[in-house]
Every structure is written in structure tokens, then in C-alpha cells.
Amino acid sequence: MLGLAMNSLRFQWSRFTATFINVFLGAVILTAFASLFDTAAGSGVSASDASSLNTIAAAVGGWGLLIVVFGLASTMRLSNSQRQGDLALLKAAGATPAQIGRLIVGEAIVVALIAALLAVGPAVLIGRGILSALQSTGQIAGSVDYTFGLIATAAGPSITMLAMIAAAVITVRRTRHLSAKDALSQPVADGSKITKTRVVVGVAILLVGISCAAVTATVLEGEGFLALSVAGQAGIACAIGLALLSPVFLRAVIGPLDFLTRRVSGASGYLAASNIRRRTDQTAAITMPVIIFTALATVSLYTLKVQNSANVADGLVLSADDEGVQTLTFIIVGMIAVFAAIVVINNCVATMLGRRAEFALARKIGATPAQLRGSTMLESVCAVVVGIVLGTVAAAVGIAGFAYSRTGSLAIEPGPLTYVLILVIIAVLTLAAGRISTARALAKPMLAEIT
Incomplete structure (x- = not known):
């Protein structure tokens, strides 16, 4: 072997x-x-x-x-x-x-x-x-x-x-x-079943993340440096738990997606909903790193924002520990976010290029290249939207725990620009990778792929 x-x-x-x-x-x-x-x-x-x-x-x-x-x-x-x-x-x-x-x-x-x-x-x-x-x-x-x-x-x-x-x-x-x-x-039917083991492990890790957030908000109240660290762990654990459960959420949006897209994009919408239903695992392979990227970047940057705002309100100057945490946070976010972004791109490209034969058969029975491009774009949009929503929920758990620990309140200063920038980066990377790889997958003649 x-x-x-x-x-x-x-x-x-x-x-x-x-x-x-x-x-x-x-x-x-x-x-x-x-x-x-x-x-x-x-x-x-x-x-x-x-x-x-x-x-x-x-x-x-x-x-x-x-x-x-x-x-x-x-x-x-x-x-x-x-x-x-x-x-x-x-x-x-x-x-x-x-x-x-x-x-x-x-x-x-x-x-x-x-x-x-x-x-x-x-x-x-x-x-x-x-x-x-x-x-x-x-x-x-x-x-x-x-x-x-x-x-x-x-x-x-x-x-x-x-x-x-x-x-x-x-x-x-x-x-x-x-x-x-x-x-x-x-x-033909990849990912039609979601194993109980995956659901159990995903729920267990999600509960670990929620527990970390609860500990941050209660036991670690006022412990800025340690609370910041545990809040980050809460966000990451919740992100991994939700990523494991992402096929469940993807299957949950198939009905609404089918209802909406059929009326807007016709055959492309039907193909997108059908592909997500039958190939949930392949769509989840794109959604999971999107969740990790969104959660990690959001929880890291916004916990620092809460920390800095609280320091200004209290009239405090950044300590050496606070500066160290900020430097370390940017290093972690930068390196692991780049890794997650590359995983998103690679998984997106591998998914589309691996479907050449499927695209060829679809064209053989009458689907046009434009319909297939529209279908894969809708699939990518669905994967990105579900990933961003779940990643945001994971980040919110960690941020809320730290905000309560540091300020005694769950209120968070909006500062939407950072969050919007995170969403734009991940959406552009995913959709561009999907579009380019789909074009490559459709570049070969139909008969060449079938044979």
C-alpha cells in the first residue's frame, strides 16, 4: 500500500x-x-x-x-x-x-x-x-x-x-x-447523511466555548489580561463547534434558498439548492473555514476594542501587558487568518475543479454554462452567508463574555467598519475563487470531460 x-x-x-x-x-x-x-x-x-x-x-x-x-x-x-x-x-x-x-x-x-x-x-x-x-x-x-x-x-x-x-x-x-x-x-449523494458522532462532538465543543465565555464574565471579572485570553478561547471553541455543525445549518437553509432562488434565477437556483442538498459536505468544506476566519478575526479585534475603550473611560494608560496582548493578538489573527483564508480558497477551488464530470453531464442534458456558473455562484454565496452568520455568533459569545467581565455590561461599541472589512475580505476571497475555478472547470469541451 x-x-x-x-x-x-x-x-x-x-x-x-x-x-x-x-x-x-x-x-x-x-x-x-x-x-x-x-x-x-x-x-x-x-x-x-x-x-x-x-x-x-x-x-x-x-x-x-x-x-x-x-x-x-x-x-x-x-x-x-x-x-x-x-x-x-x-x-x-x-x-x-x-x-x-x-x-x-x-x-x-x-x-x-x-x-x-x-x-x-x-x-x-x-x-x-x-x-x-x-x-x-x-x-x-x-x-x-x-x-x-x-x-x-x-x-x-x-x-x-x-x-x-x-x-x-x-x-x-x-x-x-x-x-x-x-x-x-x-x-452523486455526497454528504446526504450527517453522522451522530459529528453532531455530538460539535455540540460538546460548542458547550465548552459557551462555558469559557461564562467563566470570563463571572469568575474572571476584572481580570483583564486573563479574561481577554479566555474570551478568545471561547470564540475559537464556539467557532469550531459551529463549523462541525455547519452541515445541519446548510441543510436548514435549503428550503428557503430553493423558494427564493427559483423565482429569481430559475434553473440556476434549482441546481444550487439540489447540489447543496446532495453535496452538503462539499459546501460545508467552504463554510467551515469561513466560520473560523470570521470568528477569529472578529473576536480578537473587538475584544481589543472593548479593552481599549474601557481603558480610555477609566483614564488608564496601556500597560506593558496590554500592549503585549495587542501585539500577540495581531500576530495570531494575522497568521491563522491567512491560513484560514488559504483553506477557503483551496477548498473552493478543489470543490469546483472536482466537479468537472458533473458539469459535463449537466451540459449534456441541457444545462448551459451560464446556468452552471449561476448555480455555483449561488452555492458559494450560501456557503459564505451561513459561514459569516455562524462565525459572527461564535465571536459574539466570546466578545459578550469579555465585555461583561471588563465593563459589567453586554453593550459593545458598534465600530462597524472593522467588521464590514472582515466580511468583505472573506466574501471577495470565496466568491472570486469560486468564480475563477468554475470558469476553469467549464473550459474543457463537454465530451472530453465525460470520456
């Missing part, structure tokens, strides 16, 4: 491009923050500086690992849903479920290893940039030298490998129990 995995990567490398890009970016983030442990252990570093560096590396690395695993799992799930026909042929030829699992995990290990090795150079540059940012705000002494040592060299690739294997195992759990007959029919 390892030889088969290598041949699969060799002859179908384009299928793994999106996964490789996501793994590479995740490896850069994880390795860059792992290097802070090496820096903390360097000679001449004071105890306070070492403690700060270790805390930042552990906190950001932990949440970064969770988000990276989540992003990789959604990408690999999408990739494997588009190769069910290949897996069905292997099963028909006698491959066992365990062998199929080893094939998928083997491919994941090879991709992760290559990505982790290539990520070392960019990780060194970003690690230096993080240290410089911390030194510029006075959190870390300027005399501390950046070190990229054994911990980053060993931990970065190993954590990346662990994240990729975890994502592969999540994918294998869904794939290995399919019969050859089910696998062949799966592309």
Missing part, C-alpha cells in the same frame, strides 16, 4: 495540491512558534523573558495546532470524497478497509514530510519576525537573540506530522466502512 500511495502522489499530484499548500502553511505556523521554546532556552535569557516566550509558544501553538488539524481534516475529507470511485475500484479488486486506511494515511505522511521540510526556511523568518514584534513592544528584552534549535527542528515537523495523521484518521473513519457499491454512488 505504501508503493501504491507513492504512485498515487506521483501520477495524481494535482489532486493533493490543495492539501499540500494547507499542510505547508500549517507547518510554517507551528514550526515558527515552536522555535520560541528554543529562544527561551537560549543563553542570557532572563526568567521573565523565558516564561513569556514559553507561554506564547504554548498558547498559540496549542490553538494553532487545533485549527490546523481542523483545516487539514476538512481539506482531506473533501479530497477523498472526490476519489470515492478510485477507492471503490480498489475494494472491488480485493483491498481491505485496513489497506485503504493505510493508503490514505501513507499519502498523508509523505505529503506532511515534504511540506514540513520545505517549511523550515519560512518558519525561521517568521519566528524572527515574531520575536522582533515582541521586542518592539517591550515584552521581551532587546538583547534576546533568536534561536532555531533542536526543539523547533524536532517539534515542528513532528507536530505537523501528528496534525496530518490526525486529519487522515478522521477521514479514514468515514471512508473505510463504505462498500464498493456505496463508494461508487457516493459522488
Whole structure:
């Protein structure tokens, strides 16, 4: 199966491009923050500086690992849903479920290893940039030298490998129990069922996020630095929980979408509603990173806004801790938001390009390219709207908990410009990626795709 995995990567490398890009970016983030442990252990570093560096590396690395695993799992799930026909042929030829699992995990290990090795150079540059940012705000002494040592060299690739294997195992759990007959029919009705396990896990993580917000509002009242951190965790946990539950919400909007779009866009609206109903998982692969991006950016920037407004109202000057939190927040938001944005683009492109044969068959029975472009645009709009709404709800939970902790009130200063900018960025990225990839998918002649 390892030889088969290598041949699969060799002859179908384009299928793994999106996964490789996501793994590479995740490896850069994880390795860059792992290097802070090496820096903390360097000679001449004071105890306070070492403690700060270790805390930042552990906190950001932990949440970064969770988000990276989540992003990789959604990408690999999408990739494997588009190769069910290949897996069905292997099963028909006698491959066992365990062998199929080893094939998928083997491919994941090879991709992760290559990505982790290539990520070392960019990780060194970003690690230096993080240290410089911390030194510029006075959190870390300027005399501390950046070190990229054994911990980053060993931990970065190993954590990346662990994240990729975890994502592969999540994918294998869904794939290995399919019969050859089910696998062949799966592309037609992908995502028609939402597993109870996914719902239970999603609800559990959502409750963890709500609990973090409640703790922020009550137990941590007046604890600015710690409350800000836990509020961010509340927003991220709620975002991940809602992302896992996103297929439920997508299926809930199919009826209204069908009712509205049929009257506005005719056949395109019918096709969009039908595709979301039958391919909920593929649409959710776009919605999930939208939720993460929206929630992370919104909760991070607006909790800082609440903090700064409260400081001004109290006549306080920003402390070193507050400045440090702001710097760290912008670093986290910038790096992980870029990762989430790339996942959105990759998943959107992979989804549309993987539907070439479907588009060809639709054209064969009379659908026009314009109708198919309209259909995919409506699907993308639906994915973005649901993702933005759920991401906003997740962010609101974290923001409300921190606002009550800091000010004793749930009132939040509007400041809509930042929020609108976040929405515009994610909407433009998703819709543009969907439009361009659909045009590429429709570029080939219909008969060439069918054959």
C-alpha cells in the first residue's frame, strides 16, 4: 500500500495540491512558534523573558495546532470524497478497509514530510519576525537573540506530522466502512447523511466555548489580561463547534434558498439548492473555514476594542501587558487568518475543479454554462452567508463574555467598519475563487470531460 500511495502522489499530484499548500502553511505556523521554546532556552535569557516566550509558544501553538488539524481534516475529507470511485475500484479488486486506511494515511505522511521540510526556511523568518514584534513592544528584552534549535527542528515537523495523521484518521473513519457499491454512488449523494458522532462532538465543543465565555464574565471579572485570553478561547471553541455543525445549518437553509432562488434565477437556483442538498459536505468544506476566519478575526479585534475603550473611560494608560496582548493578538489573527483564508480558497477551488464530470453531464442534458456558473455562484454565496452568520455568533459569545467581565455590561461599541472589512475580505476571497475555478472547470469541451 505504501508503493501504491507513492504512485498515487506521483501520477495524481494535482489532486493533493490543495492539501499540500494547507499542510505547508500549517507547518510554517507551528514550526515558527515552536522555535520560541528554543529562544527561551537560549543563553542570557532572563526568567521573565523565558516564561513569556514559553507561554506564547504554548498558547498559540496549542490553538494553532487545533485549527490546523481542523483545516487539514476538512481539506482531506473533501479530497477523498472526490476519489470515492478510485477507492471503490480498489475494494472491488480485493483491498481491505485496513489497506485503504493505510493508503490514505501513507499519502498523508509523505505529503506532511515534504511540506514540513520545505517549511523550515519560512518558519525561521517568521519566528524572527515574531520575536522582533515582541521586542518592539517591550515584552521581551532587546538583547534576546533568536534561536532555531533542536526543539523547533524536532517539534515542528513532528507536530505537523501528528496534525496530518490526525486529519487522515478522521477521514479514514468515514471512508473505510463504505462498500464498493456505496463508494461508487457516493459522488452523486455526497454528504446526504450527517453522522451522530459529528453532531455530538460539535455540540460538546460548542458547550465548552459557551462555558469559557461564562467563566470570563463571572469568575474572571476584572481580570483583564486573563479574561481577554479566555474570551478568545471561547470564540475559537464556539467557532469550531459551529463549523462541525455547519452541515445541519446548510441543510436548514435549503428550503428557503430553493423558494427564493427559483423565482429569481430559475434553473440556476434549482441546481444550487439540489447540489447543496446532495453535496452538503462539499459546501460545508467552504463554510467551515469561513466560520473560523470570521470568528477569529472578529473576536480578537473587538475584544481589543472593548479593552481599549474601557481603558480610555477609566483614564488608564496601556500597560506593558496590554500592549503585549495587542501585539500577540495581531500576530495570531494575522497568521491563522491567512491560513484560514488559504483553506477557503483551496477548498473552493478543489470543490469546483472536482466537479468537472458533473458539469459535463449537466451540459449534456441541457444545462448551459451560464446556468452552471449561476448555480455555483449561488452555492458559494450560501456557503459564505451561513459561514459569516455562524462565525459572527461564535465571536459574539466570546466578545459578550469579555465585555461583561471588563465593563459589567453586554453593550459593545458598534465600530462597524472593522467588521464590514472582515466580511468583505472573506466574501471577495470565496466568491472570486469560486468564480475563477468554475470558469476553469467549464473550459474543457463537454465530451472530453465525460470520456
